[in-house]
Amino acid sequence: MRRALVYGLAALVGLLVIAAFAFVLLQPIQVLPRIRLAPAWVLRDREGRLVSNEDLRGQIVLYTFTYTRCRPPCPQPDRTMQAIYRRLAAADLGDVPVTLMTISFDVAHDSPAVLKAYAAAWGAEDDRWRFAVGTDPQRLKTVIGEGFQVYYQPREDGRFDFDPVYILVDGWGIIRREYRYRTLTPDVDRIVRHIGVLAEEVQNSRGAARLAYEAAHLFLCYAP
Amino acid sequence: MKTRRLLIAALLLVLVLMAGGWPVANRWRPHTFHGMVIQSPQPAPDFTLTTHQGQRLSLSDLRGRLVVLYFGYTFCPDVCPTTLSEWARAMRLLGPKADRVQVIMITVDPARDTAEKLGAYLAHFDPRFIGLVGTEDEIARIATLYGIYYQKHEDGGENYLVDHTATQTAIDQEGYIKLVFPFGTKAEDIADDLAYMLR
Numbered sequence: 001m002r003r004a005l006v007y008g009l010a011a012l013v014g015l016l017v018i019a020a021f022a023f024v025l026l027q028p029i030q031v032l033p034r035i036r037l038a039p040a041w042v043l044r045d046r047e048g049r050l051v052s053n054e055d056l057r058g059q060i061v062l063y064t065f066t067y068t069r070c071r072p073p074c075p076q077p078d079r080t081m082q083a084i085y086r087r088l089a090a091a092d093l094g095d096v097p098v099t100l101m102t103i104s105f106d107v108a109h110d111s112p113a114v115l116k117a118y119a120a121a122w123g124a125e126d127d128r129w130r131f132a133v134g135t136d137p138q139r140l141k142t143v144i145g146e147g148f149q150v151y152y153q154p155r156e157d158g159r160f161d162f163d164p165v166y167i168l169v170d171g172w173g174i175i176r177r178e179y180r181y182r183t184l185t186p187d188v189d190r191i192v193r194h195i196g197v198l199a200e201e202v203q204n205s206r207g208a209a210r211l212a213y214e215a216a217h218l219f220l221c222y223a224p
Numbered sequence: 225m226k227t228r229r230l231l232i233a234a235l236l237l238v239l240v241l242m243a244g245g246w247p248v249a250n251r252w253r254p255h256t257f258h259g260m261v262i263q264s265p266q267p268a269p270d271f272t273l274t275t276h277q278g279q280r281l282s283l284s285d286l287r288g289r290l291v292v293l294y295f296g297y298t299f300c301p302d303v304c305p306t307t308l309s310e311w312a313r314a315m316r317l318l319g320p321k322a323d324r325v326q327v328i329m330i331t332v333d334p335a336r337d338t339a340e341k342l343g344a345y346l347a348h349f350d351p352r353f354i355g356l357v358g359t360e361d362e363i364a365r366i367a368t369l370y371g372i373y374y375q376k377h378e379d380g381g382e383n384y385l386v387d388h389t390a391t392q393t394a395i396d397q398e399g400y401i402k403l404v405f406p407f408g409t410k411a412e413d414i415a416d417d418l419a420y421m422l423r
Binding site (some may be wrong): 032034035036037038039040041042050052054107139142143146147172173174210211214218 | 387
């Protein structure tokens, strides 16, 4: 009798272990890691309106940082943003809102009017792709440099040295993926796919399914 | 005889799975957090501010304790008192474990929230809570790095309101951000998560 009970318990533990292994190996659900908190910000958009991170709470946001006078050989991260903007227009993400956000660090030159012309040149027709700039260089440095951990430095000729970076933030304000030019080639396909993975998590991670998503986080089932 | 034993074993296995499986799985399953879990490889940004008792305090001074950061202000009409009441109740639910938790409120209204005012305000909720004050620039930097937006309403005269993010951030004993609680999280859920982190 006791031996049968031991066998039964052993079988139960075995089943749990096999289930855990199967989950890790087969990865039926993939997620993006919750890396760290994105910084807070209040900026002016191309219409001169104050806009903040709180206005975008609940939305998936892809950030990049640049300045409007960035011309080749300047890396022009908005070229990648433009491709993603076009791809997302045709993507089926359910009712999950996604916003692209270009933040300029050229406080002295990039007024809302300049941003507006710049946005039009890239074909950003609506608020699915927003452009904003700060008014206080010190505060902006705290947001971009310390918060998003993006390097940029003004040069004597008024232009900037900077590392092109794309940062994906979820509706909670948590950074879920960083694409840093010097370590990862910006890849439109991959970024769009990751936005899809995040949108799926937002849509499906409810009720009992939330347990499965939390298990995917626990077992590091991260989308490549 | 052998077949009968096998049948009994199979029957027992089914019974164990049915009767014992659920509590066992419940006991061994990973804790499901009520707050949003963050797996940051970087320590929480350190800072130094002044407590409501006038001492300088750094986040790193509290290493070894579970720290909860909340940004609010004493003139706050609804969100702050509601949140602090839930945290005070969560501390009571935690019992002796609450001695290893430090709830901190950083003012987002440094112009009106003096150290004395903040201390008196927090004592209404739980005398163990610490209030922190600092300069506009110090607080703006810390709030930015913790993802906390705040903006003063300029149209309210002296009785102005301050819009602010109402989440609460839990930092584990090693100094890493572990959880973010949204506004409205119940004390029972907070205590459940904190008790797990303090196990």
